[in-house]
Amino acid sequence: xxxxxxxxxxxxxxxxxxxxxxxxxxxxxxxxxxxxxxxxxxxxxxxxxxxxxxxxxxxxxxxxxxxxxxxxxxxxxxxxxxxxxxxxxxxxxxxxxxxxxxxxxxxxxxxxxxxxxxxxxxxxxxxxxxxxxxxxxxxxxxxxxxxxxxxxxxxxxxxxxxxxxxxxxxxxxxxxxxxxxxxxxxxxxxxxxxxxxxxxxxxxxxxxxxxxxxxxxxxxxxxxxxxxxxxxxxxxxxxxxxxxxxxxxxxxxxxxxxxxxxxxxxxxxxxxxxxxxxxxxxxxxxxxxxxxxxxxxxxx
Ligand code: B12
Ligand code: SF4
Ligand code: SF4
Numbered sequence: 001x002x003x004x005x006x007x008x009x010x011x012x013x014x015x016x017x018x019x020x021x022x023x024x025x026x027x028x029x030x031x032x033x034x035x036x037x038x039x040x041x042x043x044x045x046x047x048x049x050x051x052x053x054x055x056x057x058x059x060x061x062x063x064x065x066x067x068x069x070x071x072x073x074x075x076x077x078x079x080x081x082x083x084x085x086x087x088x089x090x091x092x093x094x095x096x097x098x099x100x101x102x103x104x105x106x107x108x109x110x111x112x113x114x115x116x117x118x119x120x121x122x123x124x125x126x127x128x129x130x131x132x133x134x135x136x137x138x139x140x141x142x143x144x145x146x147x148x149x150x151x152x153x154x155x156x157x158x159x160x161x162x163x164x165x166x167x168x169x170x171x172x173x174x175x176x177x178x179x180x181x182x183x184x185x186x187x188x189x190x191x192x193x194x195x196x197x198x199x200x201x202x203x204x205x206x207x208x209x210x211x212x213x214x215x216x217x218x219x220x221x222x223x224x225x226x227x228x229x230x231x232x233x234x235x236x237x238x239x240x241x242x243x244x245x246x247x248x249x250x251x252x253x254x255x256x257x258x259x260x261x262x263x264x265x266x267x268x269x270x271x272x273x274x275x276x277x278x279x280x281x282x283x284x285x286x287x288x289x290x291x292x293x294x295x296x297x298x299x300x
Contacts, residue, residue: 018093018128022085027133028126029071030095030102032113033064036121036209037218042201044191047269048223049261052171052195053121055245056218064088064125067214072127079131088125095124103136109161110149110199116142119206123215142205149199154188170196174257175249180284181260186291190264193229193257194246219244226265229258230273256288263292271296 018025035054044050054060068086076082087093096113100106104124105115112120116139143161150158157168166172170192173181181189200206220240228237241247246254259277262270274296277289 016094016097018098021087021092022128022130024083024130025128026131027129027135028098028102029068029129029133030099030104030124030126031064031068031071032099032104032115032118032122032124033060033067033212033214034118034122034210035212035215036119036206038209038211042197042222045223047226047265047267048191049193049226049229049258050191051193051220051222051224051246052197053218053222054123055194056220056222057212058216058219058243059245059248060123060215061088061090063215064123068125068127072129075129075131082129082131084127084129086125086127088123093126095126098126099124101138103139106139106141106143107162108149108203108205109143109147109158110153110203111158111162111164112200112203114142114203114205115139115208116205117208117210119209120200120203121206121209146204148202148204152198152202154190154196154198155185170198174253178253180287181256183291186260187264189257189260191261193224193226193254193261194249220246226258226262226270227273230255230262230277252282252285256285259285259288259292263288263295266295266298268296 018028035057037053042053065086065088068088072084072086075084089095096107096111099113105113105120108114108120113124114120115122150161155168155170157165159165168185170189173185173189174192174194174196259274262274271293274289274293277285278293280286280289
């Protein structure tokens, strides 16, 4: 279920109780930071690889923790003895669980936290405090009989509604997985080169997505030219990706993903670059390029 992300299994028990992380925590404050772009098209584009929407903006971890620390400082200044620690994504805490208990939204069948007034294109950050704060009630579930996300997932990554098998998720393959991508999933990954938004794109509640306020505007398009991604690390590309989550995927992973997408595109114009990589010293890249080359000669 977790693929190479061993930390998920390792900390499973303690991640459910924040007191394993902050001993004297008495309240948890959860916030949603929207990165929606109402009306913006996010479609495949010939010769390009797709990047998940959140990844087109500046890396959010420090930024959002910083915003929560501002709240912490304000609370600490107002309540004597109040102390707290902010978290966003990097700490051993099940953020969706806490956010759902805090009433930010309900857990959709696609495992995403969803709000009736903001859809699911938002990131979560939290603040654990050593003081009692008034609690909110969990939000009611509005998925009803809809199964659009479960039906649309290209890799069938949901063994049941609300449970994600991370080891089958395109987001896992393209961002986290270091080695060879299993053959059975390559075609299904299509043109995704960093993350995946399919189970959110089809969600009817995302017609209520909200534009970002705390997060800066996108720095890159959500479609990137495949040749540029697989080519030599140009100063131009490095500068464009600097400070973005995409820069977290080491160069080799991005190249592997771009080679895969080239195979799925079946465009003859990639033959030369794929032939070059087919004899690369790196076995993961060489094998990926050979597979993609084999796709060029086959009819779609
Ligand atoms: C590891 C991780 C991943 C892994 C694995 C995800 C997984 N299995 O959940 C991979 C790389 C695949 C991944 C993908 C994505 N991720 Co991610 N990921 C995380 C991370 C770091 C840990 C999540 C985790 O531990 N999951 C394990 C399972 C057990 O927990 P869970 O899904 O959170 O759900 C539990 C609770 O919600 C609770 N629950 C609450 N209500 C209900 C109701 C029912 C009926 C049930 C059964 C359970 C349930 O029980 C669940 C099971 O224990 C979190 C940040 C964090 N620290 O929480 C971000 C986070 C979950 N990811 C996030 C995002 C944005 C994504 C992507 C959209 C990125 C992308 N576009 O590619 C995809 C979405 C995939 C999907 N459909 O969920 C956001 C989600 C925001 C939101 N609105 O929900 C988070 C919260 C990061 C953040 N700080 O904003 N991610
Ligand atoms: S992010 Fe993509 S691959 Fe992962 S569960 Fe959603 S639709 Fe499936
Ligand atoms: S697509 Fe349908 S089932 Fe999936 S999360 Fe959205 S409302 Fe729920």
